Amino acid sequence: xxxKKTKYGLKAxxxxxxxxxxxxxxxxxxxxxxxxxxxxxxSILLSLRKTGFLGSKKGKGGGYYLIKDPKEVLMTxxxxxxxxxxxxxxxxxxxxxxxxxxxxxxxxxxxxxxxLKVRDANLAVYRNNTLADxxx
Amino acid sequence: xxxKKTKYGLKAxxxxxxxxxxxxxxxxxxxxxxxxxxxxxxSILLSLRKTGFLGSKKGKGGGYYLIKDPKEVLMTxxxxxxxxxxxxxxxxxxxxxxxxxxxxxxxxxxxxxxxLKVRDANLAVYRNNTLADxxx
DNA sequence: TATTAATCTACTAATTCTATAGGATAAATG
DNA sequence: CATTTATCCTATAGAATTAGTAGATTAATA
Numbered sequence: 655x656x657x658k659k660t661k662y663g664l665k666a667x668x669x670x671x672x673x674x675x676x677x678x679x680x681x682x683x684x685x686x687x688x689x690x691x692x693x694x695x696x697s698i699l700l701s702l703r704k705t706g707f708l709g710s711k712k713g714k715g716g717g718y719y720l721i722k723d724p725k726e727v728l729m730t731x732x733x734x735x736x737x738x739x740x741x742x743x744x745x746x747x748x749x750x751x752x753x754x755x756x757x758x759x760x761x762x763x764x765x766x767x768x769x770l771k772v773r774d775a776n777l778a779v780y781r782n783n784t785l786a787d788x789x790x
Numbered sequence: 791x792x793x794k795k796t797k798y799g800l801k802a803x804x805x806x807x808x809x810x811x812x813x814x815x816x817x818x819x820x821x822x823x824x825x826x827x828x829x830x831x832x833s834i835l836l837s838l839r840k841t842g843f844l845g846s847k848k849g850k851g852g853g854y855y856l857i858k859d860p861k862e863v864l865m866t867x868x869x870x871x872x873x874x875x876x877x878x879x880x881x882x883x884x885x886x887x888x889x890x891x892x893x894x895x896x897x898x899x900x901x902x903x904x905x906l907k908v909r910d911a912n913l914a915v916y917r918n919n920t921l922a923d924x925x926x
Numbered sequence: 927t928a929t930t931a932a933t934c935t936a937c938t939a940a941t942t943c944t945a946t947a948g949g950a951t952a953a954a955t956g
Numbered sequence: 957c958a959t960t961t962a963t964c965c966t967a968t969a970g971a972a973t974t975a976g977t978a979g980a981t982t983a984a985t986a
Contacts, residue, residue, distance in 0.1 A: 656878040658975065661901050668900035680931065689892040694976055700933070713984030714930045729904065742792040756825040764804035764924035765797050768865065771919065775911040783907065788900035794944065816962070830945050836964070849953030850961045 660736040662690045663698045667707065667732065668788050671724040678710070678717030698736075705735045720785075727785035730777065740780060741773045748773075796872040798826045799834045803843065803868065804924050807860040814846070814853030834872075841871045856921075863921035866913065876916060877909045884909075 665688045670679060681699060685692040699718050702708045707727065708718045720727075733740060734749065744752035745760055746769045757763050801824045806815060817835060821828040835854050838844045843863065844854045856863075869876060870885065880888035881896055882905045893899050 655874075656901070656905065657973095661879070664901050664904065665899075678931095682931085689894075691976060693978085696932080697934095697976090703932095710932060711984075712930085712932045712982075714986070716931050716984070718932085738791075743797070763801075765792070765800050767924055768800065768915075768919060769792065771915045772912060775915045776908060779904075779907045779911045783904060788903055793942095814962095818962085827945065829947080832963080833945090833965095839963095846963060847953080848951075848961085848963045850955070852953070852962050854963090 657737060658694070659698055660733070662688070662695055663702060663736040664732070664788070665690065666695060666699060666718075667702070667720070667727070667785055670708070670718065670720045671727075671785050671789055673719075676719055678715065678719045680717040683717070701735065707732070707735070724786035724789065725784050729780040729783040729785075729787075732785070733780055740776050741769065743769045746770045746773045748777075793873060794830075795834055796869070798824070798831055799838060799872040800868070800924070801826065802831060802835060802854075803838070803856070803863070803921055806844070806854065806856045807863075807921050807925055809855075812855055814851065814855045816853040819853070837871065843868070843871070860922035860925065861920050865916040865919040865921075865923075868921070869916055876912050877905065879905045882906045882909050884913075 666684050669684055669688055673679060681696055682692055684690070684699075685695045688695075699708060699710075703710050703718065707721060709721045710716070710718050730740065739747045739750040741747035741750070743754070743765065744750060745754050745757065745763075745766055753760070754763075754766075757766070760766050802820050805820050805824055809815060817832055818828055820826070820835075821831045824831075835844060835846075839846050839854065843857060845857045846852070846854050866876065875883045875886040877883035877886070879890070879901065880886055881890045881893070881899075881902055889896070890899075890902075893902070896902050
């Protein structure tokens with residue numbers, strides 16, 4: 655299941671991408687438009703800022719704004735930050751690889767074999783979609 | 791992340807599929823060979839029996855055995871039983887559809903749009919793989 | 927300086943996951 | 957028919973994760 659964090663994060667990014675200008679948008683505005691708990695959204699936007707997707711401005715007229723062009727924002731990167739590894743098991747992860755403690759031989763593992771295919775299929779989708787592709 | 795339940799279930803199914811004869815295999819034997827907690831595996835095998843993947847026999851010489859030919863066991867069905875819906879959000883699920891309570895218009899939802907593609911990609915993998923494909 | 931809005935820390939409630947315990951039931955064997 | 961063997965079933969408990977809340981702080985603007 656997709657976490658609410660990811661769901662809300664994607665909606666917020668899409669909302670910001672759909673704004674005409676590059677003026678900062680307040681958390682409260684995004685939360686209202688997208689039906690998201692404001693306090694929860696607050697922490698999500700913060701993490702998106704710390705990972706380089708958003709910029710922010712404090713005080714009056716402040717808010718969040720996209721740093722890059724939506725066409726340059728790959729879903730692989732967004733998903734890894736919001737949802738975590740794209741792989742369903744660490745032993746097939748490109749960016750978060752870990753050996754299974756219970757599995758003596760990776761190459762002989764049926765789960766490993768299946769999850770490799772699943773990983774590749776998901777990567778293909780995320781690599782071929784940018785924030786701009788979510789816009790309409 | 792793939793749950794341990796699914797991981798263990800897949801390993802058990804593969805183990806049973808790799809057996810030469812159709813003689814029942816005891817839980818203890820599978821648990822030992824695959825490094826799985828026996829009691830946990832017990833409940834997993836039980837659910838696989840109740841959903842028509844396995845048969846069982848009690849008493850001495852008893853155990854679990856595959857009911858179908860591994861070639862006939864689709865990963866779509868296995869995954870749905872062990873891991874639940876293949877879709878990451880209910881609003882794109884074929885078998886477990888539910889409307890999002892926060893989303894006024896599905897067709898305008900960026901998350902919906904992306905997750906449709908993800909679902910299709912995953913379905914393609916699971917539909918094209920049977921238990922027999924995990925064997926080597 | 928007053929107002930506005932993001933920042934940060936800490937905490938809580940609910941849910942799900944991963945088991946474990948213990949007895950009931952059924953089948954085979956001698 | 958009694959004993960052994962192994963599945964069946966219910967209940968429960970600890971750990972981890974998720975989702976959300978509270979409240980004080982910091983920075984920018986007018």
